[in-house]
Amino acid sequence: MQHPYHCLVPITAQGDGAKSLLLLACGSNLILASTMNGSIISMWTSDPGVLLATEPGSGGGDEDGRRKKRQRIGTKSGASPRIVKLAVSPHGQHAVAVTDDKCLRVFDIKNDVLTEVSQRTMPKRPCAVKILPDNATILSADKFGDVYSLPLLPSEPDSSHAASGEDPFPETQKAAFKPSATNLTVHTKRNRKALEAQLKQKSFTAKKEALKYATREVDGRERSYIITADRDEHIRVSRGLPHTHVIEGYCLGHSEYVSKLCLVPGTDLLVSGGGDDWLGVWNWTTFALRHKLQLPRGAIASYAASTSAVASERTVDDAKDTLAINVSGLWTVPYMDSSGNHEIAVAVGCERTPLLFLVRSSSLQSSEADSLLFTKLELPAPPLDVVCSENSVIISIDNRQSESERLKAYKISEDDVGLGYQLRIEPDAAWNTRLKCLNDAEQEQHCDDESVDELLYSVATLRKRRAWSSKQGEYGDEDPTNDLTEAGDDIAE
């Protein structure tokens, strides 16, 4: 089986180390490809059993040790760890991959070769990861609600603390975990590693599913913010480092979980989506909800009905009151307007739905009927990730049930024949040729459909078992630990 590419990240660097590459995750494989001709330049796998011919320069004395470590860690099922999230540093020299064995793995990609330089086991599996503009700090958030900042390149143990006399982030996990994870309760080497890791990390917390790093200028100085979203419907705006303990405000209005956030470049607008059938359009600097953008339910419903694999998650209730929309992707994509200007649209994907909806960023707050604002792109299978290269849009799709290629490229432009808000979406022939190599590549993976489903379609599981609380329109549920108990493994066990 060809495994779909489930995460795509562009790597662009200007100036000296100018380059334009594409980083792709494919199950437990990480692939670096050229955007010039689509060729695969370098490959890495978490599978210790696979020797990679395309991994030059990754040998060395260290390799053996690392390999052993991988074997030890492995996942419960014995399968090799799969990549769940990817991020690239702004200067394009490092990449971070989160694997489902709770590891944060840093790669050096300076010489266009994927070299794993570190592997850190986190207390909980990270579900969002980001490299900050300083090219030196990773922000990592897990489903349980902790956001960690940690150095991209770990220094020698403890030297960082010794160096900076005062701990700039006293709000560490030290306090939070001391009673539950003393040396007595931590038995395995793995747990001890996780514990040591968290003791070193400075953290703040936000119950989160999505994580954005935003800046704005106030009185001529740049302020940074961390925006997080969570399964309790809240979007939280906190200060960036070093004052991450200060919450600036909440964007309140969703009544279901929020899984995706998207900042619209050049504006103060934030678009949010998740379990509600509308997208939130917010001014994140004032926390005000500017618009509830109704998603095209009709279009989604007709496709959801025809998809065989419709969510196993659906409860009797959901089935009864028709479909539950789960926004699984929000991306910004470029398009050319009729006078040749570069504009931005927001692309929306819903879980297990073979459609992509586009809305111009300029019409996010439009008073026009929402149904007119979306342009629908029909795809052979559900979209998994979207990435832009120059002015082309590359979409990876879950091709397991279809004959289609895994990656498809499109060009978007304004429709000059007067289709109102509609956009014209055309296949990008040049790019599609380039993608042939990646589309044909056979990536050895032993995995069954079910486990791939689990990897690709996790958003709907955030939908809560709504008890009476929604009925009464109140905030709360009987068991305060409801969401907490399922949130992951325990450090102290």
Added chain:
Amino acid sequence: MDWSSYYPVLVATDATKPTPKEGPNADTRYSANWAPLMTKQVEVADIGCGYGGLLFALSPRLPDQLILGLEIRTSVTEFVQEKVKALRSQHASTGDFQNVSCIRANTMKFLPNFFSKSQLSKIFLCFPDPQFKARKHKARIVSTSLNSEYAFVMRPGGKVYTITDVEDLHYWMVEHFDAHRSFERVSEDELEADECVEVMKSETEEGKKVERNRGPKHVAVFRRLEDPPWP
């Protein structure tokens, strides 16, 4: 939030300027989403208020402030609400107990839905469930992240009052508030001058129970500090 049914006498008589019902962002284009304007906002919150002993003791002592108990158990909340009703009608002539009410809420999740930034001057965390097992520690109502939320809804200078008979929990709470940069511990001297401390010790149901069993009462109070200036 629509507080009019919780504090009926505090509904503004000039109710021409309604406020959004659900959070600050309700769509006020529809009148169904309007809530009547209140003359006062809740300033004191008793989180996990149980049967409300503290609420009714604070009511006459803080007559000018709105006091709200938040309780997760429906039946307990209803009990407190009934008691509020009864006390109000008993004291109809004096208008006592109009400043106290109780709402059902899971505060671990929904605190920001009830209070806006800097709204509260006092938060009480009295005899919280100890969640003894390490595995349950994350269900404790004091943690790094919850403390950030408490800080958000509190004004600088406001105080968080904690009391427990469980020593381990006391140290847990002290450790977490001490470590949080939005709070500082209030000195013993100041505690002695603060009548809320005495009330919290003697008027909570748990406080009375501990008294009967001659158990220990560990008190710690923390002040909300000003936010640091932006770098």
